Amino acid sequence: MPYEPIRFEPLKQLLSKLREAIYEPVTQLTATAWVTPEPVPFAERMSGDKITLSPGERWGKLWDCAWFCFTGHISQSIPDTKVVLLLDVNGELCLVDNEGTPVQGLTTINSEFDFTLGLPGKRVVQVDRSSISGGEIEIWADASNNDLFGKYCGGTLKEAVIAICHEDIRGLYYDIEVLLETAEHLPAGTARREKILQSLYDVSLQLAKFTPDCIHQAKQLLERQLLLRGGDPVFSISAVGHAHIDLAWLWPIRETIRKGARTFSTVLRMMERYPDYVFGASQPQLYDWMKSHYPKLYDQIKERVREGRWEPQGAMWVESDTNVPGGESLVRQILYGKRYFQQEFGLEMRTLWMPDVFGYSASLPQLLRKSGVDYMMTQKLSWSEYNRHPHHSFLWEGIDGSTVLTHMPPEDTYNSPAAPRSIIKAEREYLDKNVSSHALMLFGIGDGGGGPGEEHLERLAREKNLLGLAPVIQEPSWKFFERLNEERDHFQTWRGELYLEKHQGTLTSQARNKRYNRKMEKALRELEFAAVLAAWLGKPYPSEKLETLWKEVLLYQFHDILPGSSIKRVYDESLIRYEELLQQTEAMITETHRYLAGHILTSEVDEKGIVVFNSLPWEREEWLQVNGRWRIVQVPAMGYTVVSDAADPAVEVEAVSYVHARTKERSLENDKFIVKFAENGGILSILDKEEAREVIRQGGLGNDLRVYHDDGDAWDFRHDYSASPGMPLILQHVHELFDGPKTGLVFAYSYGESTLTQTVVLTEGSRRIDFETTADWREEGKMLRTSFPVEIRTDQVHCEIQFGSLSRPTHRNTMWDFAKDEICAHQWVDLSEPDYGVALLNDCKYGHRAIHNVIDLHLLRSTSYPDPAADRAEHKFTYSLYSHQGNHVQAEIYRRGNELNIPLRPVILSPSSSDRPKEKLPHSKVFFRPNHPGIMVESVKKAEDSSDIIIRLYETSGTQIKTRLFIGLEVSEVWMVDLLENEISSLEIQEQPIKEQSEVDLFFKPFEIISLRLKV
Known part of the structure; x- marks a missing residue:
């Protein structure tokens, strides 16, 4: 007779029944909660509104906090078996000891998650009966009313019971799960698959009832299949536990601190149960929060680090965005990140851990290599929409030629379930398996989900070298990279930026945060330079204060804060802090400059003169307005000069005579350009008088401000937005501006509920045309852009990035070109022919587009998710058109971008006083x-x-x-x-x-x- 056909579905049904039978509820716990809107410390745990809850009753709204006390009694009638607690408060929960130190984190089973990666809920608490006096249980726990992703799940108590854990059923469940999934993914007809299925079928016949004898016999039937091992491996996987925690995203920063405690305490409990378990976590900022808020938990972490089972990972202070931060910011991310791990753990970080950032600057390889970082781990490139990155292991070469060995786990996730399907996918999808025998797996539940749970570790215990699967070893990632490095000579090289073909909206979203970031970067540069000079003269250098300022700025560069992809509360809070940080920094700059000015030899200058500081490394000759008067000042490189505060009418008259504004004719003129405007405020013509050359393409309209529908979220907008012409702003009125050497036309626009005022300024002697803009933006689902069609033909646009520039195509010949429609640049982009070019400068923008001869700048986006009020606010920004002789190098465009962003800083000298410091500095100095x-x-x-x-x-x-x-x-x-x-x-x-x-x-x-x- 034929063999019984074996089908998967009955076996999966058996698996579900086993899972339901693992825990047997015995008695309810009493749940009492003290609810507060914000977290309170353990010592104040009973300060909130007290409520006693039964299952199904609500305890709070989104982001409410509560201290729960669960009490109950383990009856002597309960068999002497394993007792557990099952707790689910429809939110995130952290059990604490009698001193308030985190012990274990729990997460509601209702959390949103990609269930193909596993079930995110953690609700089981192990109980040691021998440590419970008289069977009485009292458990305190700190709760937050949200799921993993900041969603509100109803805020109700779901479960609080004492239960029996049937260990024999639990063990059999994982035996069957691992074998069944292995068979499901093996090729049909193979002997291994058929023997597993037959064994599972035989087990199903044994399990008509889940009695201890039936369970025991079933386990014996499967033992042979679990003991079968593979031969010599041609491919192996290094697995390290992971718990990706965004420092802010769909939750505020305050909740991240608690997510860290929940996650890290869970890791420690899992390590007690599973001796093979190796876990890794990045971001010194997160560790530092643990050290500050939970010092005893931090001590436990340090002990596991010393054992080698807990791996501090990564080389940056936070998992920073790498598109928008400036070059020095990225240096400080690495400097502070590596120093922290060295000082706290005595460890040298050699890997950049960046699983989730939205693209990777081509400047990074040099920064890494010059910081002793040889490797990089990421997986985000797997999200690209149009082209698949051709490698999982490769050498990444930056703009200077530096290379770092880079690996992307071929499973393309950092939330691996560590299941047989994970191992099989990693081997099948690994694009470099022809030259590499090693890949990395990151397993666990992220976003505060506690990292790996028992399901991950039970699977791995059975998969170490299971026949039919590639062998898996749990080890820290540094061991994996050392092994991968032995194969580096076989890997291909990817040159230039690692562009993510997705999330281009993050170059523009939350414009105010991006502006503050730029202003803080420049202000900190100014302050440090001034503080160094002041320290040379004897003033104490504010090291501690500067480190504090820098670290907070670095925190806000986290890859879901600065890119604009967090909830409203994150920006409400960070904008307040940014304003305070900038005020503190500017006050310190002013005070330090005054200190320096106080050391200048007064015998050579009018004591009521003005000291002008220049922190850029070239001499600058510019118009400067001080005390309401304009003057031309010449300031040496990275130094200062003293100028008289006396008025010079001749200079002011001369300046006015060369600049013109005509409202009726809609034109501006200085000694360099004649600018003519259309009726709607756009630019019809820019005549370069020195070169006798037109800047704007014939028939085009420069500074063409247009609004486009934007139904995307903070991350993405439609790639084909430009297929529609967009909607122009409505010009309400225009008037002239005369201010010393400056002349301009002030255009007042409206659109919908929004207004925008833009002053187009020409300055005597300057080739810069400035567009000084203020906007009260109140639109929903819209983006605002400006475009300049210029009379330049080139296949390349040059874009400033950190510590250099990058060339990108202006054509769309291939899908790789097409995918880079929106590009990142810092202070400038430039289109140039060999002898002439046009640059677009800016003081706080990053999203650009350059196609053929049109330069396009993305100014504002007002999306509705995850912040429903994104960019509905007042904004201030400046961009400038700068046409020039030669290409961008010959025209020194990098200087022009810096001059726009780093102004000269005047300080008015005070009269001498008896306590004036000893004079030392000359009238002018480099x-x-x-x-x-x-x-x-x-x-x-x-x-x-x-x-x-x-x-x-x-x-x-x-x-x-x-x-x-x-x-x-x-x-x-x-x-x-x-x-x-x-x-x-x-x-x-x-x-x-x-x-x-x-x-x-x-x-x-x-x-x-x-x-x-x-x-x-």
Whole structure:
């Protein structure tokens, strides 16, 4: 007779019945809650509104908090078997000990999740009966009324019971689950598949009842299949527990701190039960929160780190966005991140851990290699919409030629269920398995889900070397990367940025946060430079305050805050903090500049004069308005000069005579350009008088402000938005502006419920056309953009990124070109022919588009998810059109972008007083100046571990440069250092006749960053 046909569905039904039979409820617990709108400490746990709850009763609204007390009695009649508690409050829960230290995290089974990756709920609490006096149970727990993703699940008590755990059924359940799924994914007809299925079928016949004898016999039937091992492996997987925690996203920052406690305490409990378990977590900011808020929990983490079972991961302070932050910000992310792990755990981080950021700047490889980081892990490129990245393991080469070994787990997730399907998918999908025998698996439930649960670890215990599956070993990721590095000679190289073909909206969403980030980056640069000079004169350097400021700015660069993809509360809170941070920083700049000004020799200047500071490394000659009067000032590189505060009518008259604004003719003119406007305020023509050349393409309209429908979310907008012409703003009125050397037309627009006022400004002697803009934006589901069709033909647009620039195509020849329709740039983009070009500068924008000869800047987006009020607010920003001779290198466009973003800073001298410091500084002084125009000084700061000065420079044009750096301070030694400020080699100092002057020779490779340590 034929064999009985074996079908999967009855076996899956059996598995479901077993799962339901694992826990047997015995008695209800009494649940009492003290509810508060915000978290309160353990000592104040009974300060909220007290309620006693029965299952199904509501205890709060979204984001409410509560301290729960669960009490009950374990009766002597309960058999001496394993007793557990089953707790589910329809939210996230953290059990604590009698001192309030987190013990274990729990998560509602109703959490939203991708159930193909597993079930996110954690509700089981192990009970040691021997430690319970008289059988009485009292458990305290800190609750938050939300699921993993900040959703409201009803706020009701779902379950609070004492139950018996049938360990024999639990073990058999995982035996069957692993074998059944293995068979399901093996090729049909193979002997291994058929034997597993036959064994499972035989077990199903044994399990008519779930009696201990039947369970025992079933386990014996499966034992042979579980003991079968593979042969010599050609492919193996390194598995490390993971719990991806966004520091803010669909929840506020305060909840992240509690998510960390819930997750990390759960990890510790799982480690007690599973000796093979290895877990890893990134982000020093998260560890630092644990240290501050939960010191005893942090001590337990440190012990597991010492054991080697807990792996601190990553090389940045947070898992930062890498598109929008400036270059020095990324350096500080690495500097503070690596120093924290070194100081706290004695560990050197060699891997950048970036699983979820929205694209990867081509500057990163150099930053990593100069920081002792050799590897990078991510998986987000698997989200690209149009083209599949061709590798999971590859060498990533940045704009300067530096390379880092990069790996993307081939399962394309950081929430792996660690199930047989995970192992089989990793082997099947691994794009580099022809040259590599190793891949990484990140298993667990993220977003506060506690990381790995017992299901992950039970599966892995059975999958170590199970026949039919690639072998899996739990180990820290650094061991995996060391093994992968042995294969690096076989990997292909990917050159340039790692562009994510998705989430382009994050270059624009939440414009106010992006503006504050830019302003804070520039203000911190200014403050550090001034503070270094002041420290040279004897003023204490504010190291602690600067580190505090920097770390908060770095926190807000997290990849769901700065990109604009968090909930409204995150931005309500961060905008308040940004304003406070900027005010503090600006106040410190002013105070430090005044201190410096107080050391200038008053015998050479009018004591009522003005000291003008310039932190850029080239001499600047610009119009400056102080005390209501305009003057041309010439300020040396990275230094200052003193100018008289006396009025000079001749200068002011001369300036006015060269600038013109005509409202009726709609035109502006200075010595460089004639600008003509259309009736709607757009630009019909820009005539370059010096070159006798038209800037705007014939028939086009420059500064074409248009509104497009945007039904996307914070991450994405429709790729084909430009297929519609968009809707123009309505010009309400226009008037002239005359202000010394400046002339302009002020255009007042309206659209829907919104208004926008834009002053188009020409300045005498300047080739910059400024568009100074304020907007009261109240639209929903709209984006605002401006476009400039310019009379330039080129296949490339040059875009500033951190520490250099990147060329991108202006055509759409391939799908790779098409996918990069929206591109990131920092202070400028440029279209150039060999002898002429046009740049678009900005002071706080990042989203651009360049197709053929049209430069497009994305100004505002007003999406409705996850923040229903995104960008419905008042905004202020400036962008500038700058046409020039030569290409972007010859025209030194990087300088023009910096000049827009880093203004000269005047300080009015105060009269002498008896307590004035000893005078030392001359009338005008240069502190640092490279003698090549292609070198930018990114930062000047005090060293982290001494009073030495760190100066960071980089090559801006993509070429090799020999230069000499002038140093206007007395220095004893100059050392080349890495980005962590470790000394590499000493440099010869070229002494100068004047004591407080010296020079060093430097050689830069294309886009190279060089950091120096000056011993003063």
